[in-house]
Amino acid sequence: MTTTVEVLGFARGPDWLPWAVQYFFLIGVSCAAFFLSLPGLVWRLPSWRTLSRLALLAALISGLTAPVALMADLHQPGRFINFYLHPNFGSWMAWGSFFIPLYVGSLLLYAWLCLRPTLLRLAQRAGRLAVVYQRVSYGGHDNRQAIGLAALAASLGAMLLLLYTGMETMVVSARVLWNSPLVPLLFLSTACVGGLGMTLLVAALAGRRDVAPALNRGLALALAATFILLAAWFAGALSGQASAAAKALTALALSRVWATTGVWFLGTAAFTLWLAVRSPQSLWSTALLALHGAWLLRWIVFIGGQSIPRMGSTWFDYSLGIGPDGLLGIAGSLGLALFLYVVLTGLIPWDERAEA
């Protein structure tokens, strides 16, 4: 048997940094949370009213943070203008640059239309911001038709975003872990996990345990779908039917770091599923575990996927730095999400009990 030792070569570090993980995580969370807002706010199902308002808050927080994380990955954010001056429509990323403003713009419009009556009620209370609320409410009408149209545009944007983020990753045949038709579906199912997790978190912060059973039920379904997709990926890899997946699995299994991370992901996801089924009243624990799972899958796909050598034998030994391209970037984007949560909940009562 021939053995080979690479005595001189070099490994390139990942060029999609934790910023990219943050973007793919937050935009997926936002899209999924937005869809949870539809039953209560568009179709006006009474049992969904509270849950949908909280989901809208979750969608806004993550949807407004995500593009910032993406622009930070461009090294010079002003460069984004070239996406619109010179689009190459043969690239999924180019399409994404149009889907993002479509979604974020229509999400903001939809949120504003939904909140106009609330803003008017706030204006009617005497306060320092009464004039501002009055102006922003713009009459305070509850225009169901306009809400429906804005929701339709945001739904289209969200579906296109979920499609492009998956496809953009899947088409890269040079990365064996990415090059699987199951990747877009896994991003979709884990976006649902993350969206439900973020809504659970917002509900936990608002103390609304009454919405927990419905959200945990959805979380269990999303996790079950994720496990089915993962089982299909493993089956394809182990049988050799999916050659890229087989190569990726072989490579990752030989890496102690990534094999451990993968086992940790599977273990915590299974525990989250068990908890969501066994303890439907859970808020904080399932919220944090769901967000952890959705984020970790993207971390494994992007950072792990870039660590597998394409040429030669040298792995890139990634370690998370504390600078802007590492921990500070992750903390910064989560800090922005926290800031948005504080501002939005400080200005607008999202919990109907508080509004009353």
Added chain:
Amino acid sequence: MTCPPDPGRRAFLSAIPVLTAGIAAPARAADTRSPHWGMLVDTRRCIACQACTMACAMENATPEGAFRTVVATYAVTTAEGATGLSIVPRLCNHCEKPPCVEVCPVGATFKREDGAVLVDGDRCVGCAYCVQACPYDARFVNHETGKADKCTFCSHRVEAGLLPACVETCVGGARIFGDLHNPESEISKRLKEAGNAVSVLKPEANTRPNVFYIGLDAALAGRVDGVSAADMMWRPDHQGG
């Protein structure tokens, strides 16, 4: 007091550009077809001295720790226990079907008529999608410019009638650069002569590279199942860069 210029000498000097243009014009008129640049790497002649790696880094002022070309070196031990050195000089393959061009969201990466795959630095947004798409690990984001960087076949030198720096400096003459369209070029002759002995990196990627190899060990033409002497290697994250 300075002497007035000799009218005869002035007439002679002013006529030089006309003469030069006159000599060059027929040559250009005869060669109407644009060149299609390619490179042949004869690994049998490579001694892994890394002179090409250094020449490229000097010529193109790549940041410390980032290389447009490198000679990957392997110690291969056969079943009989004999150990030998195998090398794979690597650079951008200037593919006929470059995946990097397809994915670039702003069209900053393009394939020129002469075959070179280049990056328009003014347009590049530094998104690194091309870096992900390259099956050969030939691209990187230059951390000084924040933009995609790669081998250009030393286009600036070729346009001036010079050879790429790595070719110019190669001690063993292992790198042959030339016009693939011209049957009389050294590279065309050598490719024809080598016949089936010519191979490319990762042929399964279907990118149709314009960098060809003679004497390439097929087991080293892509991802290599082996161990890396990581501690002995250049690691930009460990050693700076």
